[in-house]
Amino acid sequence: MQFTSFLDQGQLTVALTGEIDHHCAKSYIQAIAAKIEAYAPATCVLDFQEVTFVDSSGIAVVINALRCMTRIGGQLLLTGIGNQPMRVFRTSGIDKLVEIKEAVS
């Protein structure tokens, strides 16, 4: 698991990298929850620009981040999603639950 994050004017951006599967999902879920708890941002952006693969474990990562943000009354945004992750997110209907910006075509 590798990611970078930064806080700018109440917006927390978490840039995920590599392949997100069951092997690393729990670490991502816990790391993102800890960041949201620490900074209580108004908006959390999960940046998938550097993510090359997700399976259904990636859906769990997004849903857990959404739960964390809903709990503090904030908003979750997804950005930079490539073709393969987008197919997984669309199949699961997660694109109807979370706002997606600037998907990579």
Place this chain on the structure above:
Amino acid sequence: MKFGNYMTMEFPSKSTNEAFARTAVACFAAQMDPTLEELGDIRTAVSEAVTNCIVHAYPDKLGNITLRCRILKDNTLDIVVKDKGVGIPDLEQARKPAFTTGGMERSGMGFTIMESFMTSFEVSSQPGKGTTVHMRRRLKQRL
């Protein structure tokens, strides 16, 4: 000749093997000249099947997972993922979207994704004996 080629591999139910399994199948499928989307779909479905074995078939111990790929006529990739784990007591319930007995890192979408991404998908299971997932993906013939 492509038709008739096959490969079989066996590996323990360690989560590091999720990436290994989907990558190995993608390498095998490369000889069929798949599109990137087809390859992405196959990798995703294999990842789901193997993860199910690791999380559900062998919850408390390591066990063996067998993965077999064959190239059939009509440019079809045939994949079988088999375990000898605990089995699934209620297959109908397990296949429902968002149903999971896994932890917070699971979403219950594994079977739905396998069904959506592959041309055909079958699962058979015997409690106490194991589960077999059999799926096929027909690839577009490219000129």
